[in-house]
């Protein structure tokens with residue numbers, strides 16, 4: 553991780569992180585995010601076509617949608633991974649998840665150094681090769697953008713974070729811009745893609761809820777109209793459904809922190825120098841805050857129900873200053889996809905409960921095997 557993201561936001565000490573996060577946050581303001589909705593809409597139209605012909609390997613299908621949308625919004629380039637099935641870059645990235653994932657470290661710890669060396673020789677080189685390929689692929693796009701900028705500088709207060717950094721090349725060298733772009737693309741793709749897979753699978757498990765979502769979408773947007781910013785705030789029930797899906801199946805299940813001074817919580821003290829993990833999945837299914845926690849109930853996200861809970865009972869995007877910078881980007885993108893897909897397809901799944909979905913968790917959570925979720929055109 554450190555090797556790939558060394559110069560990025562993720563690994564900066566607080567004093568550098570603070571200034572950079574503030575700078576980048578301006579590019580995630582509401583007016584800028586609103587201007588991205590056209591890309592979410594256009595790419596979700598492609599997704600609808602893809603789903604008509606290609607109904608398997610859903611992690612790849614939704615990951616490709618997310619990657620195309622992200623790169624188009626941020627550097628103005630669509631790589632058409634949704635339709636270019638020969639490009640296997642995202643699937644190859646899964647090797648990295650395997651390599652960095654729990655299994656490697658758990659086994660490495662149990663059987664000692666020899667197992668680590670064996671794992672590295674078996675999987676490490678492959679992971680390294682994929683990382684370099686991904687890096688080169690994305691860095692190349694930043695260079696293209698840079699060349700465009702040099703020819704024709706854009707003077708605008710509403711720039712994507714890459715363009716905003718390119719505008720301040722005096723403080724952001726090219727290498728840093730490239731690394732940030734790679735971090736953001738990685739942080740956006742699997743998280744959002746996997747969430748979409750889970751949302752549709754849960755909608756497939758609860759057809760009555762799916763029909764209510766369909767009704768709301770058709771009433772507020774229509775069957776064929778392009779999806780625009782103003783539509784998104786009208787999808788109140790759909791939004792509750794999305795939040796409930798991501799409560800039960802968060803694509804990021806834990807975050808870690810290094811404790812820099814003693815912290816007392818209740819009668820326990822966590823001493824300075826400790827690494828701790830906050831288990832998001834556990835918090836989201838804690839019966840103290842979520843009665844009958846395994847029940848799928850979108851009304852938990854009615855405003856009056858939210859008001860009854862402490863704000864940290866739902867930490868899908870983490871919380872505090874180091875939370876997810878892309879949370880609104882992800883939420884808006886997911887809403888557009890749900891609206892466009894549900895008005896075009898009836899979704900079904902054989903699972904009767906989330907317990908039947910065997911999960912595996914590396915950096916992000918997925919099912920162990922191909923997921924059972926099917927899309928049947930409504931027309």
Ligand code: HEM
Nearest residue numbers: 739740743744747804807868869870875876877878881882
């Ligand atoms: C459903 C989708 C997403 C989920 C569940 C998610 C979750 C998270 C979580 C839990 C963190 C905090 C990590 C920590 O506290 O250590 C985080 C950080 C981050 N996320 Fe997301 N994320 C999502 C989508 C996105 C998107 C779309 C982007 C980019 C547009 C993004 C960019 C980032 C970045 C750059 C950080 C690090 C922020 C920092 O250290 O200041 N994420 N995300």
